[in-house]
Amino acid sequence: MADRPYLDVTGLSRHFDISDPFLARVVSGGRKRVLTAVDDVSFSIAKGQTYALVGESGSGKSTIARMIVGLERPDSGRILIDGQTAFDEAGGQAQDNRLRQKLQMVFQSPYSSLNPRWRVGDILMEPIKAFGLIRERGAQRRRVDELLEQVGLSSPDAARFPHEFSGGQRQRISIARALASNPQFIVCDEPTSALDVSVQAQVLNLLKQLQRDLQLTYLFISHDMAVVRVMAHRIGVLKDGRLVEENAAGDLIESPQDPYTRMLMESTPRFAGGLR
Amino acid sequence: MDRPDTSPPTMMQRILASDFVFDFTRAPLAMLAAAVVLFLFIIAILAPLVAPTNPFDPASLNLMNGFTPPMTPNMFTGQSFVMGADDQGRDLLSAIIYGLRVSLFVGVMSVLLAMGIGVSLGLVAGYVGGWLDNLIMRIADIQLTFPSILIAMLIFGVLRGIIPPDLRDEMAIFVLIAAIGLSEWVPFARTVRATTLVEKEKEYVQAARLIGLRRGQIMWRHILPNVIGPVLVIATITLALAIIAEATLSFLGVGAPPTEPSLGTLIRIGQDYLFSGEWWILAFPAVTLLALALSVNLLGDWLKDTLNPRLK
Amino acid sequence: MTTPLLDVRDLSVEFPLRRQRLQALDGISFSLEAGEVLGFVGESGAGKSLTGAAIMGLLEPPGRITAGTIALQGRRIEDDAASVRGGEIGMIFQDPLTSLNPLRTVGDQLVETIQLHLGPSGEAAEARAIELLEEVGIDPERRSAFPHEFSGGMRQRIVIALALAPEPKLIIADEPTTALDVSIQAQVLALLRRLCKERGAAVILITHDMGVIAETTDRVAVLYAGRLVEEGPTADVIAAPRHPYTAGLMASTPNLDAVSVDTVLPQIPGSMPGLTALPSGCRFHPRCGDAMAECPRIAPEFADGVACHKFSAVGSMKGKGASNGG
Numbered sequence: 001m002a003d004r005p006y007l008d009v010t011g012l013s014r015h016f017d018i019s020d021p022f023l024a025r026v027v028s029g030g031r032k033r034v035l036t037a038v039d040d041v042s043f044s045i046a047k048g049q050t051y052a053l054v055g056e057s058g059s060g061k062s063t064i065a066r067m068i069v070g071l072e073r074p075d076s077g078r079i080l081i082d083g084q085t086a087f088d089e090a091g092g093q094a095q096d097n098r099l100r101q102k103l104q105m106v107f108q109s110p111y112s113s114l115n116p117r118w119r120v121g122d123i124l125m126e127p128i129k130a131f132g133l134i135r136e137r138g139a140q141r142r143r144v145d146e147l148l149e150q151v152g153l154s155s156p157d158a159a160r161f162p163h164e165f166s167g168g169q170r171q172r173i174s175i176a177r178a179l180a181s182n183p184q185f186i187v188c189d190e191p192t193s194a195l196d197v198s199v200q201a202q203v204l205n206l207l208k209q210l211q212r213d214l215q216l217t218y219l220f221i222s223h224d225m226a227v228v229r230v231m232a233h234r235i236g237v238l239k240d241g242r243l244v245e246e247n248a249a250g251d252l253i254e255s256p257q258d259p260y261t262r263m264l265m266e267s268t269p270r271f272a273g274g275l276r
Numbered sequence: 277m278d279r280p281d282t283s284p285p286t287m288m289q290r291i292l293a294s295d296f297v298f299d300f301t302r303a304p305l306a307m308l309a310a311a312v313v314l315f316l317f318i319i320a321i322l323a324p325l326v327a328p329t330n331p332f333d334p335a336s337l338n339l340m341n342g343f344t345p346p347m348t349p350n351m352f353t354g355q356s357f358v359m360g361a362d363d364q365g366r367d368l369l370s371a372i373i374y375g376l377r378v379s380l381f382v383g384v385m386s387v388l389l390a391m392g393i394g395v396s397l398g399l400v401a402g403y404v405g406g407w408l409d410n411l412i413m414r415i416a417d418i419q420l421t422f423p424s425i426l427i428a429m430l431i432f433g434v435l436r437g438i439i440p441p442d443l444r445d446e447m448a449i450f451v452l453i454a455a456i457g458l459s460e461w462v463p464f465a466r467t468v469r470a471t472t473l474v475e476k477e478k479e480y481v482q483a484a485r486l487i488g489l490r491r492g493q494i495m496w497r498h499i500l501p502n503v504i505g506p507v508l509v510i511a512t513i514t515l516a517l518a519i520i521a522e523a524t525l526s527f528l529g530v531g532a533p534p535t536e537p538s539l540g541t542l543i544r545i546g547q548d549y550l551f552s553g554e555w556w557i558l559a560f561p562a563v564t565l566l567a568l569a570l571s572v573n574l575l576g577d578w579l580k581d582t583l584n585p586r587l588k
Numbered sequence: 589m590t591t592p593l594l595d596v597r598d599l600s601v602e603f604p605l606r607r608q609r610l611q612a613l614d615g616i617s618f619s620l621e622a623g624e625v626l627g628f629v630g631e632s633g634a635g636k637s638l639t640g641a642a643i644m645g646l647l648e649p650p651g652r653i654t655a656g657t658i659a660l661q662g663r664r665i666e667d668d669a670a671s672v673r674g675g676e677i678g679m680i681f682q683d684p685l686t687s688l689n690p691l692r693t694v695g696d697q698l699v700e701t702i703q704l705h706l707g708p709s710g711e712a713a714e715a716r717a718i719e720l721l722e723e724v725g726i727d728p729e730r731r732s733a734f735p736h737e738f739s740g741g742m743r744q745r746i747v748i749a750l751a752l753a754p755e756p757k758l759i760i761a762d763e764p765t766t767a768l769d770v771s772i773q774a775q776v777l778a779l780l781r782r783l784c785k786e787r788g789a790a791v792i793l794i795t796h797d798m799g800v801i802a803e804t805t806d807r808v809a810v811l812y813a814g815r816l817v818e819e820g821p822t823a824d825v826i827a828a829p830r831h832p833y834t835a836g837l838m839a840s841t842p843n844l845d846a847v848s849v850d851t852v853l854p855q856i857p858g859s860m861p862g863l864t865a866l867p868s869g870c871r872f873h874p875r876c877g878d879a880m881a882e883c884p885r886i887a888p889e890f891a892d893g894v895a896c897h898k899f900s901a902v903g904s905m906k907g908k909g910a911s912n913g914g
Contacts (some may be wrong), residue, residue: 050849056769071482100488113479117501130487159284166859167632174483181487196631196796201840201855208852223770226799226842233849249849267771269799270844298606 004083005044006217007051007068007185012077014038014063037063038074039241045234047184050211050218052228052249054264055238061221064238065187068219069103070096081185101131104178108190110170114162120173121158124148127181147176151206168199175206179214187219192227204230225268229253237261299582309574316568320377327370328358332535341365343549346556360556362545368556371542372564378538379568382452383519387511389457390518394464395507399495401465402472413469416462427459428521432530445533452531456521463510471503509583512576516569523565539565591662592619593790594643594758599656601635601642603863610863612638612651614814617890620790622757625781627805627822628794629837631860634811636794640760643792644679645669661757675705678751678789680761680780684743687750688735694721694746695731698753705754720749724779741772748780752787759784762794777804798841802826810834813861813871820893830894832876870897 019025019032038060045051053061066072068079070087079086086099104127107113114123124144127133134140145155151172162170171191178186188207192200204227210216220231228235229249236246237260245258256262291297300306319326329336344350346360346368359368397416401409419427432455439447475481476499484494525531526540527547534541539561546558601613613635620626628636641647643658646669658666665672673679681687689697698717703709706716718728724745726738735743744764751759761780765773781804784791793805801808801822809819810831818831829835836856847853858875861867867874873883880897888895 056771066482069486071485097488100486103486105483105486107479107483109479113483115480115498115502118498126484127487130489156283164284166862168859177483196860197798198631198837198840198856199859201842201853202857204842205853205855208849225770226844226847229844229849230842230847230851230853231849253844263771265844267774268844269774269797269803295606 003046006047006082007045007219008080009044009064009068010042010078010080012038012041012064012067012079013075014060014067014072015075036241038067041077041238041241041243043236043243043246045217045219047217048211048215049233050220050231052220052222052232052235053238054222054225054228054235056223056264058240059238060241061238062189065105065189065219065221069105069187070100097131101181102184103187104181104183104185105187105189106171106174106178106191108193110167110174110194113174114170114177116162118161119158120148120160120162120165123162123173124158124177124180127177131181133181143180147180150179150210151176152202166199167195168202171195171199171203172206175203175210179210183216185217185219187221189221190223193222193224200227207231225253225264226270237264296582303578303582305574306578309571309578312567312571313575316376316564316571317380319373320380323373323377327367327373329367329370331366331370331374338365343554345554346560359560360554362542362557363549363554368560371537372539372561375537375539375542375561376564376568378449378532378536379519379522379540379565382449382456382522382532382538383515385453386456386460386518386522387515389453390460390514391464391507391511393457394461395468395500395503397461398465398468399472399499399503402469403476403491403495403499409469412465416465419459420462424456424459424517425521425524428455428525429528429530431455431458432525445535448531448533449536452522452525455525456518459521460514460518463514464507467506467510468503471506472499475499475502505583509576509580512572512579516572516576519565519569519572539568590621591659593622593624593661594620594792595657595659595662596639596643597657597659599639599642599658600654601638601647601651602654603651605650608864611866612814612863613642615890616656616811616816618809618816618819620758620792622790623785623788624807625784625791625793625805627801627808628792628811629796629798629801629808630811631796633813633860633862635814636796636811637762639811640679640762640792640794642666643669644673644677644760646673674701675754676757678754678756678759680744680747680751680759680764682763682766684740684747684767685735687747688743690735693732693734694726694738698731698746698750701750701753716753720753721746723752723783724749739772740768741776744768744776745779748776748783752783752789755787756789758790758792760792760794763796764793765800766795766797773800774803780804798826798837810837813866814863815871815887816890816895817872818894818896819890830899831872831896832878832898833872836875870895 014037016035016037017032018035020028020030041064043051053064055061063072067074073087081099081102084099087096121144124147125140128140128143134143144158148154148157153169153172153176162173165173191207192203195203207218208231211218220228222228232249234247235249235252236243237258238244239260245252245256245261252261253265256265285293324330338353340352341350341355341361342363342365344355344357344361347356347358349356350361357367357369359372362368362371397412401412432451435451435454436444439451481494481498484498522531522538523540523543526538527544529544532538532541542561543558543565546561550558596619597617599613599616600611603610603612616639618626628639630636638647642653647653653666656666657664660672660676688694695717698720699713702713702716717731721728721731726742726745726749735746738746764780765776768776777800780791793800795801805822807820808822808825810817810825810833812833818825818829818834825834826838829838833856836854839854840856842853856875861871867884869882869884869886870876870888873879876883878898883897888897888900891900
């Protein structure tokens with residue numbers, strides 16, 4: 001069974017120019033300095049699965065996430081989404097839009113990921129209108145209600161503003177917004193890092209349930225090995241922009257090969273309690 | 277789930293219950309200033325209904341009424357005026373009410389113009405960045421090195437030169453608005469640019485880019501509502517500046533024409549007669565201008581302090 | 589019975605706001621012996637940072653202590669925290685960037701603190717500073733560098749050195765490693781624990797992370813919505829939590845050894861109430877799977893290390909395992 005992977009990333013690289021401004025360099029005689037944020041990263045994700053990118057700050061995981069959804073352009077490398085080259089210069093605006101509809105992202109901060117001046121209903125409606133998925137007003141509102149139910153909120157919440165909700169509820173709204181365009185692939189960029197532990201469990205369970213119900217494919221970014229263990233089928237470990245190890249989740253955790261992976265596992269606090 | 281049982285509040289309920297309204301009802305000075313401003317605005321808008329006479333109708337004027345002191349019947353005609361009459365026999369109270377109208381019209385319109393220009397340029401400079409940002413900010417810097425009155429006079433002079441002589445008086449008000457508006461856009465642009473730079477990095481903007489919105493749509497729909505707060509404060513303070521600027525220009529003779537005098541024009545007229553005893557021709561317009569500018573300033577100051585982020 | 593190093597009784601903190609008074613802490617009582625590491629765990633808004641701030645006298649106005657006592661070695665300090673702050677009680681905050689003065693070298697800041705609290709002595713102070721830097725694992729040659737030249741983890745080590753310089757009896761560390769990478773976190777916590785044990789200084793470690801509690805603390809106190817709900821030796825509380833909230837917290841924390849992608853994490857429904865909407869009686873009752881009839885009516889007393897009707901006289905009269913309604 002040679003199913004092609006849903007997401008296929010090859011040789012992804014991104015550099016940032018962090019040299020001093022031109023005139024300052026001329027005066028001080030300094031050189032151009034380049035920061036390599038992502039260095040020749042390749043991996044793939046099968047449809048319906050979750051792939052986790054684990055790394056500490058500065059590992060490049062967020063940059064990779066942004067490049068995959070098109071918020072940033074890679075300096076080199078190729079991204080294939082469902083067989084189609086993503087954000088290709090050659091493809092047109094229409095092709096880009098069809099692609100955008102399949103991709104979505106859930107961001108880390110519950111506080112800055114929703115426009116504080118917009119009502120929740122309008123926030124959820126925006127992707128629906130942007131992709132022209134539903135034209136008729138009444139049907140749009142019904143879809144918004146449906147999305148709210150799907151994430152455990154309810155219809156009257158559409159008239160409220162984000163600040164009327166707790167952090168966990170706001171992340172649910174973010175997830176609902178991500179679902180609004182009927183995507184196939186969602187990048188979750190540390191979606192629970194800013195949440196309390198008991199709320200984190202709710203959000204992670206919700207994400208997994210949605211994956212089962214809607215056959216979603218996830219790229220899950222995190223710095224927390226334990227969270228990744230709960231979420232991922234496959235794990236890739238990033239260090240300073242390079243993928244140092246990659247394996248099925250169970251295998252990676254049980255027998256880590258790379259010393260960095262082992263170090264990460266050892267630093268993850270554990271305790272004798274846990275599941276009952 | 278832990279949601280409140282009540283249904284979401286309406287816009288009116290939110291406003292009435294807000295901290296802003298709460299603070300306002302506990303700031304006597306702000307309420308007084310707001311009351312004065314509101315009062316003056318209403319009088320100005322309803323001028324034809326409120327003023328005892330129309331001071332610009334030549335038919336109603338009687339030169340013999342000239343220089344009548346306040347509340348004193350004129351020795352020739354027996355007419356009496358609450359605030360006295362000016363050199364041409366115009367009822368000063370009516371002249372002030374109509375003058376207020378001109379002053380406020382020019383003030384408000386020029387603030388709107390400055391706001392329109394400043395907010396747009398600030399949004400573009402902040403969001404698009406790059407050379408455009410540099411260009412706009414350098415123009416702003418250059419403009420700020422000159423006193424805004426001089427800039428207004430410069431623009432006024434240039435525009436007047438362009439307009440054919442017979443239209444000059446008619447267009448004077450609009451030229452005035454353009455001049456003052458163009459001289460006051462910079463604070464708007466700077467504040468909006470600063471807030472835009474912050475908002476641009478926030479994740480809700482990235483979410484909007486993700487669904488393919490164009491830059492203009494993002495700036496207008498997403499960023500603008502979030503940068504407008506400080507703009508209201510600047511607008512209020514700029515209104516006071518614009519009113520004073522207009523009065524200054526009219527006082528100098530390059531502002532509102534005598535056919536449509538503003539408070540500044542009246543002050544100029546009154547100044548000539550101050551030391552010959554007809555003090556009221558200067559005093560009453562001046563006090564009105566003072567009350568207006570001061571109230572607007574106080575309101576603006578209070579707004580600035582209140583809308584500052586505070587300790588919870 | 590020796591006097592505990594720190595004894596807090598019935599501490600209550602209020603925030604009088606525009607239209608209401610918010611009770612942020614309600615009757616917190618605990619004590620701490622010399623050399624002990626006590627963990628304060630709770631989710632955001634529970635009041636753990638506030639407790640630390642109250643002890644230090646650093647409550648932001650209009651917040652203020654409305655009841656209770658704080659005693660350091662028997663001496664009451666709730667009105668006079670400034671005299672012990674920095675000297676007998678040291679502090680470590682979350683953000684190392686703002687804890688250190690960016691305009692002064694690391695060495696200068698250390699020397700200043702030493703001179704302030706242990707008496708002026710130029711060269712001796714310098715020598716002491718060098719010793720401290722070595723103890724926290726920073727090359728003393730770098731003491732003429734500025735804070736921004738160090739990484740986050742190293743800055744926290746410097747902050748620890750600063751906190752330990754005046755030989756404090758108690759250190760209050762508020763989320764000291766939350767902003768650090770996981771690998772650095774472990775090192776910094778181990779360092780803090782070791783240095784304090786060596787000196788016999790007690791530590792209050794405030795965190796939201798149960799893993800940190802498990803690895804670093806001797807005893808743990810669990811806060812929920814401004815109240816203490818459970819307290820006891822760390823190993824006991826983690827192995828056998830009694831309060832339903834503690835149990836729920838433990839269960840919903842993913843444990844690397846025990847979960848997989850097929851696991852459905854146990855979750856506590858709802859979220860912690862804000863200060864404007866505190867439930868009556870036991871503040872956890874709306875989310876509690878074991879709630880009984882008296883839970884919404886009567887706030888459980890904190891006794892024998894737990895505040896829950898299941899263990900109180902009222903609750904246990906109903907017998908084990910019985911639960912009416914809820």
